[in-house]
Amino acid sequence: MPTSQGGLDRAAAPPRGVLPELGGLLRTRRYLHLLSVRLTGQAADGVFQAGLASLFFFSPERQATPAAVAFAAAVLLLPFTVVGPWAGVLLDRRSRRSVLGWGNLLRAAIALLGALALGTGAPDVVVGVLALAVLSVNRALLAGLSAALPHVVAPDRFVLANSVTPTAGTVAAGAGATVAVGVTAAVGTGAGADVAALAVAAGAYAAAGLIALRFPPQLLGPPPGGPAAARRGVRASARDVVAGVRHLRERPPAAAALGLIAWHRWSSGLTTVAMVVLCRQTLAAADDPSAGLAALGTLLAAVAVGSGAAAVLAPWGARPGRVHRWITACLLVAAAGQLGLGLTASPALLAVAAGLLGLGGQGAKIGVDTVVQRSVEDAYRGRVFTAYDLVFNVSYCLACGAAVLLVPADGRLGPVAVALAAGYAVCGLAQGRGRTRSAA
Template sequence: MAGVQQAPTTVRHLLARRDFRRLLATRLTSQFGDGVFQAALAGTVLFNPQRAADPIDVAAGFAVLLLPYSLVGPFAGVWLDRWSRRQVLLVANLVRAVLVVLVGGLVLAGVQGACFYVAGLAVFSVNRFILSALSAGLPHVTDEPSLVSANALSTTSGAIASVVGGGAAIGVTALGGSGNAGYAALAVAAALPYVTSSAVVSGFPRPYLGPDHLTRTARASARDVLEGMLAGARHVLQHAPAASALGVMSVHRVFYGLLTLMTLLLYRNTFTEQGGRFFPGGLTGLGEVLALGAAGTLLAAVVTPWAVRRIGKAWWITAMLAVGGVGQLALGSLFTPWSIVLAGFALGFVAQAVKICVDTTLQESVDDDFRGRVFSVYDTLFNVTFVAALLAAAFWLPPSGRSLPALVVVGVGYLLTAAVFARWCLRRQRRASDVLHPAEVLHADAPAPPAEEPGVRRRTSDAGRDLTQPRT
């Protein structure tokens, strides 16, 4: 029996498309700049000898920079479904280039407090706007069978570009020295890749990246935003895979936030003289954690499409949550530089594998006209859960960062989430099976179901309907 030939989903197939390469280049240049800018901020706040920081200061800084995006997010979602996404990417990157120059000036002047954080907030708000537009536009440059591979390649290479940018910035700092002048120069340097990203995306025709049904007016009242977000929320809730995927990602980000602050404190206050040549402390050691985390994301990009084709997205997410729990319990609890580096590798693998599956599930489950709003809600949850975990950890973790109870909470939490999600998967499969095989519950004296007609086979849709198609 001849089967239906599936579209190829290899990296070579994706890169053969010029439009995909252009959107990928837009992401890579943009996220390289993110890495440079984030390294400049991390150095300024955490490792600058002219400044001091404690857990609450660090968490408060993240909260000021990321939480207000929760207010921007709903408007961003509506705008992404009303404006040309190509124009969003073009203009927003130029705006970021101007903003990072402003931040660099504030760092050079030694400005701290509200003014500094507000400037950083503006950069991060535009950044999340851009990432939402990139995700919402991706289905326009690839075919549906290739979405898992496209997400794996795009998000993973983007994360690696960010780490490469951060590593380059750390290397420049090691050569040129730290202090306000050095970190200010790094912040300003991030403007160049942002401008480059804007130039790359300008090669798309204006309507190319959607939305499919473009609303010509860009005005959005508060009522428009509220109604739009409620419609987007209802749209997600009507699609169980999308809603469950968002739930899993939110829980994962809570654990990720706690581990992030723990790692920062360990390298800021504990791993100062440990590890020696191969596993140093300070900003260089933190760079090693980021580099191994990037290696984990790269491996996840290679393995995830293969795994999803064999066991499906839901079961791969379940497996990754279990790996996250075991990995953090086995490695993180040792609290040595080499074990934290390996734990970073495991966490990078798990985080990217889960994100690829969640991104793809949302892209497959929601209509294009809702995609901008859904991905903005996604990004808002991404930030809120992360910052909530940071704030809780700031009051829980000691200044050294060493806390075995916190590691146990994270490890057991991952395992419990995996168990709950696995049960949801089994119940969903069982309900689908009950719909598909009602004959199994017939009484023994009931007439047998009619025999299948020759040349006809039964196929099941995702909704559980019994469909028939001629054999080919």
């Protein structure tokens, strides 16, 4: 029986089994439409970010020190930590379809400006500012995609949708990065290759925006006549955000799940900085940055494979009544992967460890997404998911600050990795014990 969410074109209960469930989900027309927006946009992200990495970290004239990598990563995320709460209010006030559509078209225009700046020899700071703008809009759009998902998926398919959607996005981003490498190989090294990559990204952003604008204006929410505060002026925005935080605090399972994600994001931020430095300084010769970029691509591909495995396993592991146990198991797997990343420099073993970290981290995120979506009301969902993204970015920025002190010049984490792995294990065990205590 159809629900009150107008975008759901679901008429019957899903068949049993993961594959039939997946087939049913992929036959849901509105879900496929929203998924296509995400895949196109995240493929563009992959092209864009690979172009930036090539420009700033893997060009012969630059050295990727821990401080440089950490500073660049933090600066690229800081703007969204400032504007994030206002994006949440926007998602609960304006048609999410319009936000997704026009936001992607805005990213296309900015990416084209970045390509023009590179092509005309503009200073790095100009390209950096434009990159800030693209990535800041990106975080708001990801929050909008999460807030829109319950309008195109029936509630009993949340776990499956939360497994497939972000993982498919990660794969799309990886494919986009591969396209960027191919563009670089075709065009050659230098600014011309980076210009071409940004131009390709701009085209994909524009395509994502046009796909999003094909949704009916109100289908993705928020509901008409939402909270009265949603109609007040800009001055009321801060009170709106406070109301969203209070809404989250009134739902302890969702709040606790966000705490776990904060730890994961902090740990993965520190590890990402270390991976970039390790690939540039240890796994490749100093005069061969392309080999370092290839090594980083291999590790990121392993993370993507692990994330894909999480998407396959989550509908089974995170069945109703088992989501919290699933999160616990995933955090313990992430602990094993984190330990491996810090204790070896073997490319093969690093790839295995990266895959385990991708499996555990993505699996935990799938569980957390499901807990949050089931726990909050739609009228507050945009603000809650923007708070979610805010937690992501603040945790990551804090990790970048810590990386300056904790990541050595060769990128080998060693004892730090042991501490991070212990943190994952403690979070996983605390999650399991807390759930058992609340059920007793």
